[in-house]
Amino acid sequence: MSLQVFNTLSNKKEEFVPIDGKNVRMYACGPTVYDSSHLGHARMAIVWDVIQRYLRSVGYNVTFVRNITDVDDKIINRAKELGISPDQLARQYTFEYWRDMYALNVMAPDFEPKATEFIAPMIQFVRELIDAGHAYEANGDVYFDVASFNDYGKLSKQNLEQLQSGAREQVRTQEDLASIKKNPVDFALWKSADEGELGWPSPWGYGRPGWHLECSTMIRTVLGESIDIHGGGEDLVFPHHENEIAQSESLFKKNMAKYWMHNSFVQVSAEKMSKSLGNFKTIKSLLENYSADTLRLLILQTHYRNPIDFTADSLAAAKTAVLRLVRAAALDAELEQNGDVPAKVRDAIAETEKQFSDAMDNDFNTAVAISALFSLGDKVFQTKDASEQKAYAAALVRLAKVLGFTLADTRKKIEPETAKGVMDLVLELRKNARENKDYATSDLIRKELAQLGINVMDAPGGATWEKA
RNA sequence: GGCGGCAUAGCCAAGUGGUAAGGCAGAGCUCUGCAAAAGCUCCAUCCCCCAGUUCAAAUCUGGGUGCCGCCUCCA
Numbered sequence: 001m002s003l004q005v006f007n008t009l010s011n012k013k014e015e016f017v018p019i020d021g022k023n024v025r026m027y028a029c030g031p032t033v034y035d036s037s038h039l040g041h042a043r044m045a046i047v048w049d050v051i052q053r054y055l056r057s058v059g060y061n062v063t064f065v066r067n068i069t070d071v072d073d074k075i076i077n078r079a080k081e082l083g084i085s086p087d088q089l090a091r092q093y094t095f096e097y098w099r100d101m102y103a104l105n106v107m108a109p110d111f112e113p114k115a116t117e118f119i120a121p122m123i124q125f126v127r128e129l130i131d132a133g134h135a136y137e138a139n140g141d142v143y144f145d146v147a148s149f150n151d152y153g154k155l156s157k158q159n160l161e162q163l164q165s166g167a168r169e170q171v172r173t174q175e176d177l178a179s180i181k182k183n184p185v186d187f188a189l190w191k192s193a194d195e196g197e198l199g200w201p202s203p204w205g206y207g208r209p210g211w212h213l214e215c216s217t218m219i220r221t222v223l224g225e226s227i228d229i230h231g232g233g234e235d236l237v238f239p240h241h242e243n244e245i246a247q248s249e250s251l252f253k254k255n256m257a258k259y260w261m262h263n264s265f266v267q268v269s270a271e272k273m274s275k276s277l278g279n280f281k282t283i284k285s286l287l288e289n290y291s292a293d294t295l296r297l298l299i300l301q302t303h304y305r306n307p308i309d310f311t312a313d314s315l316a317a318a319k320t321a322v323l324r325l326v327r328a329a330a331l332d333a334e335l336e337q338n339g340d341v342p343a344k345v346r347d348a349i350a351e352t353e354k355q356f357s358d359a360m361d362n363d364f365n366t367a368v369a370i371s372a373l374f375s376l377g378d379k380v381f382q383t384k385d386a387s388e389q390k391a392y393a394a395a396l397v398r399l400a401k402v403l404g405f406t407l408a409d410t411r412k413k414i415e416p417e418t419a420k421g422v423m424d425l426v427l428e429l430r431k432n433a434r435e436n437k438d439y440a441t442s443d444l445i446r447k448e449l450a451q452l453g454i455n456v457m458d459a460p461g462g463a464t465w466e467k468a
Numbered sequence: 469g470g471c472g473g474c475a476u477a478g479c480c481a482a483g484u485g486g487u488a489a490g491g492c493a494g495a496g497c498u499c500u501g502c503a504a505a506a507g508c509u510c511c512a513u514c515c516c517c518c519a520g521u522u523c524a525a526a527u528c529u530g531g532g533u534g535c536c537g538c539c540u541c542c543a
Binding site: 011028030031037040041042043044045047072073074153157158159161162163211232234235237238240262263264265274298301302303305307308311313314316317318319320321324327365368371374378382 | 469470471472473474479480481482483489490491492493505506507536537538539540541542543
């Protein structure tokens with residue numbers, strides 16, 4: 001079965017055929033770095049991580065670009081609140097984002113452009129749009145002339161009339177803009193800024209680039225005028241991606257992306273998890289109690305285009321489930337392979353691998369792919385023969401890796417608090433031995449502990465210990 | 469108002485024309501000094517409701533009901 005992907009543009013699954021043979025160019029809209037990332041951002045990152053991992057695993061040469069938006073009103077406002085500069089704030093949250101991504105075992109993108117590094121190409125892009133008659137300057141701002149682009153609305157399935165009637169309602173709150181723009185749906189390519197505010201000089205005066213512009217510009221610069229996959233969260237369909245299409249396609253006269261893919265949201269109590277609603281769990285806080293694998297399983301057990309309703313129960317369920325996979329996978333490292341793997345085992349593995357790839361080929365059906373992982377886990381424990389167990393466990397690890405699971409065995413890693421409890425217990429047992437005049441045992445305990453690098457010191461008030 | 473999506477067991481969640489994957493929770497048994505792990509077995513006559521198409525529908529069509537997202541920053 002060939003790979004099928006759901007294309008937002010056509011609203012149906014299509015066979016995946018890259019523009020350039022085995023080379024796949026993909027771009028995902030990354031974060032605006034003005035605050036900590038939450039589970040919703042983790043979902044987006046993990047979904048795209050899995051997509052690119054799978055494409056690589058089936059032999060594509062993937063170039064994956066994920067940008068960082070570090071110029072934005074939200075950044076500026078937040079920085080003002082905190083009394084620091086916007087670029088300082090952006091850098092701080094960029095670092096935090098990287099830390100979160102690393103902790104989640106999300107692969108680094110091949111390129112990670114930042115908006116601030118693309119000011120000059122963005123200005124150039126705007127200039128070209130003006131020259132081509134698709135944009136106009138007004139009071140130091142530059143707007144995209146939506147009416148000049150016939151395909152406007154093709155991604156979000158809206159037509160211009162509908163948007164205009166909708167836009168008129170909102171325009172009441174921004175009447176100053178209504179007088180400047182030719183059309184209420186026209187969007188800013190360049191926004192003038194006051195001196196002292198974050199901004200750059202441009203042919204139209206001091207100002208900042210519009211949000212949509214950076215992605216069009218980065219894609220053009222880094223990947224080219226037409227790419228294979230462009231994606232992001234479903235809320236980006238309109239207006240963000242629609243506007244990117246308008247910018248890029250009106251200028252280049254070719255499809256910006258062949259496949260548009262959008263992931264659904266994480267909800268809390270059937271409501272969207274978002275920064276504006278304040279009902280979010282940060283990645284950082286979740287990772288304090290749950291492993292990266294647990295969060296990944298929670299996310300990938302739901303198909304990427306369906307919403308996930310986040311609950312404490314589902315998180316706990318994922319944690320238990322991961323533990324089972326970890327136990328099975330651990331046997332890969334623990335066991336030895338003796339001789340050839342029997343044909344029936346090889347066949348069983350091949351069959352499961354086929355189930356896995358069939359599921360992934362079906363628009364990245366990770367939920368079904370994961371069931372293949374559990375099926376391998378079952379086989380590991382159902383088999384008595386160590387060599388066969390090893391073969392199944394190795395297959396499990398291999399497939400799990402395609403989905404980005406580490407299956408890291410942390411079962412023996414104990415926290416300092418727990419270690420302290422264990423030492424208390426050991427010293428209690430030693431104390432009992434001493435009280436029974438069983439000095440052989442008490443001396444043995446002290447000697448063994450010393451070899452482990454722990455010194456036990458008897459004192460009138462009882463024994464204490466410290467790391468040597 | 470416009471556009472789009474969702475409704476499957478106690479919970480999470482696949483399936484989208486051929487007779488209900490998987491995970492969690494639960495029950496029984498095996499193993500076992502106890503416990504945990506592991507194994508075996510069981511756990512939706514039925515997929516929001518109604519009507520229709522079909523030999524056959526959770527899956528298609530029409531009509532309801534409920535919920536959600538986008539149209540304004542948002543992954």
